[in-house]
Amino acid sequence: MSEGARERFLRHFEELQAVLPGSDQPWLVRMRESAVQSFRDQGLPTPKLEDWRFTNLKALETLDFRAVAASSVPNVPDNVLDGPRGAVGDAHLIVLVDGIVDAALSDLKSLPDGVQIRSLAASITTEPEKLENYLGKLDDPKLRALSALNQALFQDGVFIELEAHAVLERPVHILCLQRSGDPPTAVHPRNLIVAHAGSSATIVEHHLRMSPTQALVNTVTEVFVEEGAHIEHIKLQEESDSAFHLAALFVKQARDSRFRSHSLALDGGLTRFDIHAVLAEPGAECRLNGLYAPQNDEHIDHHTTVEHAAPHTNSFELYKGILDGSAKGIFHGRIHVRPDAQKINAMQTNRNLLLSDRASVNTKPQLEIYADDVRCSHGAAIGQLDEDALFYLRTRGIDAAEAKSLLTFAFANEVTAELPIDTLRRYTESFVMDWLPRSNV
């Protein structure tokens, strides 16, 4: 019998074990071994699992992905950065190629005091005690096989630490490039963001295709938002339509902290993004926004979980999907309110615009509310372009194709308008505006 995904990834672990960072750190060795065991027990998620009913990773079983060792990542000419840098504009740049930080391509001059942005692998060597406190503390390999896989195989990623009251004015641009190859590559970057009390920063995690071939990325980002800190996290995904993009964002928020996530899933063959926010102390507030725009036979799945673990916590979710061709969108939003968490606001909205009758959406709220003083609202909608609005625009001389683009832009506006970086907002707006293939209207 040929090798399945489980055997393949376990073999990758064997191959890489000697070069994985932290092999001299017992805590990390233990973490990896237990993750390997968890992955061995679970294998890749299958549609038999309730959370994976609509997203099937079967294609990963037969694709012969190859592991990439840090040492084998070749140089990338720096002119490849011109385009992607333009999406975010002026920013502190840290570049990953095939999941490994490339210091030469990065641009981290003029970081203010109290802010650290560096390679996770390097930090494991230089400050292992600190990382031990945070790394892998928010995701659970036993509950999420992809986290197990990431913990077992991650080689690098970005570690950002903001000291108490450090304020980062310019955004951080984490640019994750992945080369193609035959056989295709599989990488598992892991990022860690620790925002100490009262600090603030805007961080863009930008996943970009370098060529239109198959590749797998299985990434995990953990974010600790301590008391009164404010973090904006933007995930900009522009991957090949034959890419497999598996991602997770785990957030833990302390008292009076703010966290906003903006997921811009603009391109990507098969995408799954799990977001898990824990509002651990009173006064914490999170906002999770998303815009997904699958075309052709792309598949984009967002699963969010907001855990109200303390009283006086608020969460707001707004996800909007624009779907064309025979694309598929999935939104699953779980809100969990613990029994002692009173005075809660939890709002969730998911709206979808179907531009083709072959496109489809599965949307589902899952409310688990065990406290009684809770204001919770949720709504989901799936619709088409408003014909009356289309006619209205046309009676003003705007042709049908442009009118459709305008209305699509208008639909996305609620999400794009909240983007905290002007350059990125304009970039996303023009993406949406140019998104409809003209031939299609």
Add this chain to the structure above:
Amino acid sequence: MLEIRNLHAEIGGKEILRGLDLHVRPGEVHAIMGPNGSGKSTLANVLAGQPDYEVTAGEVLYHGKNLLEMPAEERAREGVFLAFQYPVEIPGITNAYFMRTSLNAQRKHRGEEEIDAVDFLSLVREKMKLIEMDEKFLNRSVNEGFSGGEKKRNEVLQMALLDPMLAILDETDSGLDIDALRIVANGVNTLRSEKHAVLVITHYQRLLSYLVPDVTHVLMGGRIVKSGDRSLAEKLEESGYGWIEEEVAKGGAPA
């Protein structure tokens, strides 16, 4: 300019316009009155190119061209403008962006250069002053949350900006307060010239006292059943439509 002959149109399998004739020359203002449901908005929509209506017979010539063959956007670019009875709300697009896009679509069609944001702003401000409309409406989403009267004023603003050859106003006066009515009428009057024509659909003679139409028509049962001068509107306001119904029933040929 506009030549409508024996127009029949239906929607959802129901025939609404049943042999409508109308002839508008450049420079003229025509008023169309008629009971609720008689087909006034249907006429306006058919002229603007609403795709849900099916024209089953008759023809419409606009400057000698077959209007019915043109898609809605082309009619607009050729100078036909409809001020909607129920303007549509479009959340997520600012009024300014929307109006500049329309103006540029029309300028491009005429082979003119596109207007940039700065020039557009000064042009639109000038028009807003004319109809006494607050500039804050530029940065709001198109018609979203506008009051009934504000929506109507926004239609007039677009008309003033686009400077159409043939403006069709579908009950633009409904929902306007008395001052607004006068201002809107002034807006329309500034459009008046020997080249422009206006079709005013209304239920009230008040607007007509400001606008003073050249001809007033009564639309009933999908046809123009009577045409006359200003006094027709006054008579209708006094006595309603009953007497015309009787006239039509007696076989009185439409004027």
